[in-house]
C-alpha cells in the first residue's frame with residue numbers, strides 16, 4: 001500500500017512536470033538550474049497581499065487566494081522540487097506564517113537543526129491524490145526529524161517523494177539502519193511550537209496524525225510530556241494503512257479559533 005501511495009505521488013508529479021516541460025525550453029531539473037526554477041516559481045506564485053480563504057473541510061474543501069510556502073528558509077526546506085513545481089506546496093497564508101514562524105522561533109531558541117516540510121495543498125485546493133485530506137489549505141505534512149548517535153541526521157531527508165515510503169519500527173528505529181532513529185523530543189517540541197504560533201495567528205492545531213505505535217516513545221520525552229498534557233489532539237486510533245503511512249512524517253490539521 002505504501003508503495004502504491006508513493007507511486008501515485010511520483011506519477012502525479014510526472015504528469016504535471018510533463019506539461020511544464022512541453023512549455024519550457026530548459027526543463028532540466030538539476031543543480032543550479034533547479035534552484036533558479038524553484039525561485040522563479042516561488043516569486044510568480046507567492047501571495048503576500050490577499051488573505052486566503054479555506055472553504056469546507058480538510059477532506060472536502062477548496063482554497064482561495066492561496067500562498068506558496070518558500071522552498072527554503074534559514075533552517076527549513078521543502079522536501080521535493082518536483083512536488084513543489086507540481087503545485088503541491090500551496091496553503092492558506094496563515095498556515096504558511098505559522099509554519100515559517102515556528103521554524104524562526106526554534107531558531108531563536110537556539111535549536112541548531114534543519115527541518116523539512118512535505119506536502120501542503122493544490123493552489124485551488126480540492127483533491128490532491130493520493131492524500132485523503134489536504135483539500136482546503138489547512139493540512140501540512142512535516143518530516144519526522146531524525147538522529148544518529150544523538151545528533152541530527154539529514155542523509156535520509158534528501159530522498160524526495162520516496163521519503164513517504166520509509167519504514168520505522170514501533171520504537172522509531174529506521175528498519176534499514178537501526179542506528180538511525182526518530183528524534184521524538186524534537187518532534188514534540190516542534191508540534192508544541194506550531195500550536196503556540198497558530199494561536200498567535202488566531203488558529204490552533206485541530207488534529208495531529210502521528211503513528212499510534214510511536215506515541216509512547218513521543219510522550220516519554222521531555223517535550224513529549226508537555227505535549228501529552230497540552231490538550232493538542234493526537235490521533236488515538238488509525239487504520240493500519242494510515243498508521244503505516246505516518247511514521248516518516250506527521251500530519252497536522254489547523255483550524256480557526
Ligand SMILES: [Zn+2]
Nearest residue numbers: 139140141251
Ligand atoms: Zn498529510
